[in-house]
Amino acid sequence: MQPSRSGLTSPLIALTRPPAKLNLFLELLRRREDGYHEIDTIMVPIDWSDTLRLRRIERCGINLSVNWSPSIEIVAARLGIDAKSEPDRFDQVLAIPTDGRNLVHQALGRFLDHFDVSGGFQCELVKSIPAGAGMGGASSDAAAALRCAAQLHGIPLNHPDLSRLASDLGSDVPFFLGIDGQSCLAARATGRGEKVAPIGFSSQIDVVVVFPAISLSTARVYSQATVPSDIETPDRLIDALQGGKLEGIAGGILNRLQGPALKIASQIEEILESMWRCGLIGCQLTGSGSACFGFVPSRVDSVRAAEWLRSQLEPGAIVTSARSVPVPSLIELHQSASH
Numbered sequence: 001m002q003p004s005r006s007g008l009t010s011p012l013i014a015l016t017r018p019p020a021k022l023n024l025f026l027e028l029l030r031r032r033e034d035g036y037h038e039i040d041t042i043m044v045p046i047d048w049s050d051t052l053r054l055r056r057i058e059r060c061g062i063n064l065s066v067n068w069s070p071s072i073e074i075v076a077a078r079l080g081i082d083a084k085s086e087p088d089r090f091d092q093v094l095a096i097p098t099d100g101r102n103l104v105h106q107a108l109g110r111f112l113d114h115f116d117v118s119g120g121f122q123c124e125l126v127k128s129i130p131a132g133a134g135m136g137g138a139s140s141d142a143a144a145a146l147r148c149a150a151q152l153h154g155i156p157l158n159h160p161d162l163s164r165l166a167s168d169l170g171s172d173v174p175f176f177l178g179i180d181g182q183s184c185l186a187a188r189a190t191g192r193g194e195k196v197a198p199i200g201f202s203s204q205i206d207v208v209v210v211f212p213a214i215s216l217s218t219a220r221v222y223s224q225a226t227v228p229s230d231i232e233t234p235d236r237l238i239d240a241l242q243g244g245k246l247e248g249i250a251g252g253i254l255n256r257l258q259g260p261a262l263k264i265a266s267q268i269e270e271i272l273e274s275m276w277r278c279g280l281i282g283c284q285l286t287g288s289g290s291a292c293f294g295f296v297p298s299r300v301d302s303v304r305a306a307e308w309l310r311s312q313l314e315p316g317a318i319v320t321s322a323r324s325v326p327v328p329s330l331i332e333l334h335q336s337a338s339h
């Protein structure tokens with residue numbers, strides 16, 4: 001800990017904004033004996049992000065608080081969920097655990113055990129990324145927590161054990177951790193998703209993302225999926241990404257989990273239809289859903305399309321214009337005001 005002017009220690013706060021991701025391509029290669037699927041996926045991080053603040057505390061253990069931005073009431077109102085008349089749905093979509101069920105709690109617990117460091121952590125998580133949306137919010141938060149914890153303990157951010165911890169936490173977590181500390185705008189992930197390779201690609205992508213107020217369980221969607229006999233590759237998409245050609249990108253997308261997700265939640269089909277009608281191109285579900293995205297040529301177009309879709313779909317869905325950003329997210333270090 002850093003000494004303050006008064007001579008007492010003043011803990012540092014690590015602040016970062018874990019981004020969401022979109023799966024532009026997701027093919028199922030085979031179902032494994034352990035129940036996981038070998039996949040081939042192309043992921044892009046976007047600027048729809050949570051906020052995570054972490055500081056070391058002397059007391060052992062993890063103290064985690066979770067709030068919604070701008071507030072749970074405003075998010076619920078946009079989603080058209082009434083806490084009093086639909087308490088189960090409210091909980092299913094908006095209740096985020098603060099105990100060991102939260103992936104941030106698990107990440108910090110495993111960090112403390114693995115590196116055998118003294119004390120604990122106080123963590124404030126502000127959610128903006130919907131849960132059960134296929135946007136990887138929990139995974140991104142967990143990767144951010146591992147990186148902030150390493151930073152506060154002077155452990156190099158490219159320490160190989162962090163990758164192992166990330167992979168044990170969930171298949172999507174290594175993507176958000178970044179590869180050897182390098183930042184990247186798009187990556188191809190294979191294995192169960194934990195083998196990540198950056199794609200050389202430097203342009204930005206503008207999209208509109210719609211979260212249709214339903215949380216889908218990743219395990220349930222995978223359990224309804226079938227490995228196809230003709231497996232597709234993302235080669236065309238990768239070429240288009242590297243060439244920066246929007247039509248090529250939109251033409252190369254695929255999500256083998258879209259069919260099973262639509263079977264579970266058929267209302268997603270109407271959302272996709274509205275997105276096509278609005279002029280977005282390459283409209284598709286991300287990951288195991290329920291959020292969908294579509295491409296536009298520029299930021300101006302995404303803001304305009306999001307406004308129109310909002311007038312059609314809200315309340316009942318959250319519509320956001322978004323742009324690709326690099327992973328991992330930057331960490332800012334601040335001196336804590338009180339201790």
Ligand SMILES: C[C@@](CO)(OP(=O)(O)O)[C@H](O)COP(=O)(O)OP(=O)(O)OC[C@H]1O[C@@H](n2ccc(N)nc2=O)[C@H](O)[C@@H]1O
Pocket residue numbers: 023026035036037038039041133134135136137139169170171172173191192193218219222286287288289
């Ligand atoms: C579908 C994807 C696409 O990026 O994202 P989300 O929709 O969850 O964001 C990922 O494959 C999700 O990764 P993640 O959310 O980390 O899943 P995990 O916690 O590892 O696994 C949850 C469950 O999903 C199934 N699962 C997950 C990954 C995989 N390659 N095959 C699977 O069959 C397994 O039943 C597993 O028990």
Ligand SMILES: Nc1ncnc2c1ncn2[C@@H]1O[C@H](COP(=O)(O)OP(=O)(O)O)[C@@H](O)[C@H]1O
Pocket residue numbers: 095096097101102103104130131132133134135136137138139141142216218287288289290
């Ligand atoms: N930090 C977290 N943020 C959001 N959800 C979390 C978190 N930790 C655990 N969860 C649980 O994980 C599930 C959703 O995970 P998430 O990554 O947001 O969705 P998806 O797998 O669809 O991308 C929910 O059941 C939620 O309760």
